Amino acid sequence: MTFLAKFNDRCASPICDDPIDPGDIVEYIDDQLVHQGCLPPAESKPRPVCATCFMEIALNGECSCPA
Numbered sequence: 001m002t003f004l005a006k007f008n009d010r011c012a013s014p015i016c017d018d019p020i021d022p023g024d025i026v027e028y029i030d031d032q033l034v035h036q037g038c039l040p041p042a043e044s045k046p047r048p049v050c051a052t053c054f055m056e057i058a059l060n061g062e063c064s065c066p067a
Contacts, residue, residue, distance in 0.1 A: 002026065002027045002036045003025070003026065004023055004024070004025060004026075005020050005021065005022055005023065005024045005025075005026045005033075006022055007022060008020065008021060008022065009033055010033075011026075011033070011034050011035050011038055012032035012033055012034050012040075013034045013038035013039050013040065014039070015038070015039055016034070016035060016039075018035065020033060020035065047059075050063040050065060052065050
């Protein structure tokens with residue numbers, strides 16, 4: 001559902017560099033505010049899970065399992 005923006009914000013679309021200004025037609029896609037017609041934000045890929053503790057492995061590749 002689209003609506004008129006009341007406040008300044010940033011468009012969450014990865015291809016849009018235009019700011020959201022009051023009066024722009026916007027919509028929420030997965031809790032992210034975008035201009036009407038802009039692509040939704042790219043979904044992040046799930047990170048690998050440790051087979052021992054079943055927690056997501058940190059971005060640096062290390063796990064916090066007690067060794």
